[in-house]
Amino acid sequence: MSILGFLNKRASGSVARERLQLILAHERAESGRPDLVITLREEILAVIAKHVAVERDKVKITLERGEGVSTLGVDIELPLSSANTLTAQKQKRAA
């Protein structure tokens, strides 16, 4: 899978940081079809933000639109204690 290779390459070069990377590719057979990666972008980012404290300047979003394939890349650098904190808060609320 070529996008996985791309992802691994980027991941291996990084230092001891916490990161979340997302690649979403939409392979369209018909032109004129609504582009799913654009439709899903904000909703997926909202889902992520529910679970980790995402700072706007730590998010890199790229969008490539080819004739048959659109690819969305999201790279989020997470603060080191963010995921733990939000999960703990959720568990407290649920208890």
Add this chain to the structure above:
Amino acid sequence: MSILGFLNKRASGSVARERLQLILAHERAESGRPDLVITLREEILAVIAKHVAVERDKVKITLERGEGVSTLGVDIELPLSSANTLTAQKQKRAA
């Protein structure tokens, strides 16, 4: 059943296909941190299912958990008219 299966195989092989691929990787700096790709999997699938008619047997999910990186892969084969139909329904409702 076998003839029908054969027919379907031919049909799916002869037409152009529409696909949505997602790769989500979580690079953890600390061990013992909750694994975001597992937390996010169902919610992201639900977001996608809101916009396209996803058939369970057309979805391939892979999950790799390494020591520092967890990677979730989702590969969805979409029916050719699905995205258009659902988007049209949404626009109708919103109007």
